[in-house]
Amino acid sequence: MRFLGNKRRLLESIQAAVGESWGNRPGRLVDVFAGTAVVGGHFRTLGWQVWGCDALRLSYWRQVAVLEGTPWVRFDRLGIEARDLAGVLAWLRGLDPVEGPLTRHFSPAGPAERMYLTRAHAGALDAALVRLRQWYLDAKICRVGVGLILTSLLDALSRVANISGVYAAYLKSWQPNTRQELDFRVPVVPWEQPVGRATHDDSEAFLPGHTFDVAYLDPPYNRRQYPAYYHVPEFVARWVDAQHPGLIEASLYGKTGMLPYQGSDFCRPRKVFAAFRRLLLSCAAGWVVISYSEEGLLSEAQFSELLAEFSGGAFQLETGLQRIPSQRFRSDKNRKGRQYKVVKGREDNRVHEWLFVARRAAAPSVLPRCGP
Numbered sequence: 001m002r003f004l005g006n007k008r009r010l011l012e013s014i015q016a017a018v019g020e021s022w023g024n025r026p027g028r029l030v031d032v033f034a035g036t037a038v039v040g041g042h043f044r045t046l047g048w049q050v051w052g053c054d055a056l057r058l059s060y061w062r063q064v065a066v067l068e069g070t071p072w073v074r075f076d077r078l079g080i081e082a083r084d085l086a087g088v089l090a091w092l093r094g095l096d097p098v099e100g101p102l103t104r105h106f107s108p109a110g111p112a113e114r115m116y117l118t119r120a121h122a123g124a125l126d127a128a129l130v131r132l133r134q135w136y137l138d139a140k141i142c143r144v145g146v147g148l149i150l151t152s153l154l155d156a157l158s159r160v161a162n163i164s165g166v167y168a169a170y171l172k173s174w175q176p177n178t179r180q181e182l183d184f185r186v187p188v189v190p191w192e193q194p195v196g197r198a199t200h201d202d203s204e205a206f207l208p209g210h211t212f213d214v215a216y217l218d219p220p221y222n223r224r225q226y227p228a229y230y231h232v233p234e235f236v237a238r239w240v241d242a243q244h245p246g247l248i249e250a251s252l253y254g255k256t257g258m259l260p261y262q263g264s265d266f267c268r269p270r271k272v273f274a275a276f277r278r279l280l281l282s283c284a285a286g287w288v289v290i291s292y293s294e295e296g297l298l299s300e301a302q303f304s305e306l307l308a309e310f311s312g313g314a315f316q317l318e319t320g321l322q323r324i325p326s327q328r329f330r331s332d333k334n335r336k337g338r339q340y341k342v343v344k345g346r347e348d349n350r351v352h353e354w355l356f357v358a359r360r361a362a363a364p365s366v367l368p369r370c371g372p
C-alpha cells in the first residue's frame with residue numbers, strides 16, 4: 001500500500017540505529033505512529049515483540065495482520081469449503097458484485113458519482129466486505145482473521161484506486177491501473193515470530209503506562225492530516241466492524257466523500273513542540289529512535305532541546321543524529337508549476353531524513369532520594 005511517509009526504504013538504517021543503541025538481541029519495541037506497520041513488521045521478523053499504535057483505523061487492521069497474525073487463526077467456521085486464508089480470499093473474490101458502501105459512496109454508481117473506484121471494482125470489494133462484516137458479527141471469524149482479510153482487501157483497493165497517490169481527490173478520467181483485474185493477495189506476515197499487539201489510539205493516550213525497550217516514533221512532519229488523505233480506505237476500515245455503519249455513511253460529506261476527523265497536534269505548527277515534549281516525557285522506553293524530515297515543522301535545535309530533556313542532558317546532535325539522503329515523496333507526478341522548498345545546494349528531489357537516537361535518563365524513582 002502506498003502511504004505518505006512509509007519507511008520501507010529506511011528499514012536498514014532504522015535497524016542499524018537500534019542495533020548500535022539497544023543492541024542486536026530482540027526485545028520489546030513499540031512502533032508508535034505505525035502507519036503501514038512496515039517498521040514494526042520488520043522488527044517482528046527479527047524476533048522482536050512489537051506493539052503498534054496509530055490514530056487511523058486502517059493502520060490498526062494492518063497492525064493486527066502484521067503484528068498479531070499467526071498460522072493458528074481459524075478460517076474453518078465460515079460455512080464455506082475453503083479452510084485457509086488463501087482459499088477464503090479466492091472464495092471472496094469469486095462472489096458476485098453487490099451494491100454496498102463503496103458502490104454507494106465512491107463509485108460513479110452512487111448519487112455523488114465519485115470516481116475513486118470503477119463500478120465493477122467497488123461491487124466486488126463490497127461483496128467481500130459485506131460478507132466479512134457478517135462473519136464477524138456472527139462470531140464466525142476472530143479479530144485477527146478480520147485483520148488479515150481486510151489488509152488484503154485494502155491492498156487490492158489501493159492498487160485499483162483512481163487517484164494519484166492519495167485520496168484527497170479522484171481523477172477525472174480512469175487511469176490504466178483501474179483496468180487491472182482485482183486481486184486479493186495473502187498479506188506478507190512474519191507468521192512464526194513473537195506475537196505483538198495492535199492499537200487504534202492517539203499516541204499520547206496510549207504511551208503512558210506501558211514500558212518498552214525501544215520506542216520508534218515516526219510522526220507526521222508537516223501540516224498534512226493523514227485522515228484527509230486516506231479517507232476512502234479509512235472509511236472501509238471503520239465500516240467493517242462499526243456498530244452503526246449507517247451513521248458512518250451518513251457522515252460522509254463534500255465532493256470527495258470526506259470522513260469527519262480529529263486532526264493531530266503533530267501537524268499543527270503551534271502545537272507540535274509541546275505535543276512532542278508531552279509524548280517524550282510519558283515514554284517509558286529505554287531508547288527512542290525518531291524519524292523526521294529536514295523539511296518538517298520542527299528544527300534540529302528543537303529536537304536537541306527535546307532530547308536533551310529526555311536523556312537528562314546526555315543527547316548530542318553530533319552522535320545522536322544521522323542525516324540520511326533520500327528521495328522526496330511525491331504523491332503525484334511532478335506537475336508543471338509545482339513548488340518545493342529546496343535546500344540550498346541540493347537537487348530538488350533530494351531531502352535528508354533525520355534519524356535521532358537517544359537514551360532515556362534514569363527514571364526519578366531509581367535516583368537517590370534527596371532531603372529528609
Ligand SMILES: C[S@@+](CC[C@H](N)C(=O)[O-])C[C@H]1O[C@@H](n2cnc3c(N)ncnc32)[C@H](O)[C@@H]1O
Pocket residue numbers: 003004005006007008032033034035036037038039053054055056059201202203204218219220221226227264265266
Ligand atoms: C509518517 S506516518 C508513519 C509511517 C509509518 N512509519 C510507515 O512506515 O508506514 C505518520 C503516522 O502517524 C499517525 N498519527 C498522526 N498523529 C497521530 C497521533 N496523535 N497519534 C497516533 N498516530 C498519529 C498517522 O495516522 C500516520 O499513520
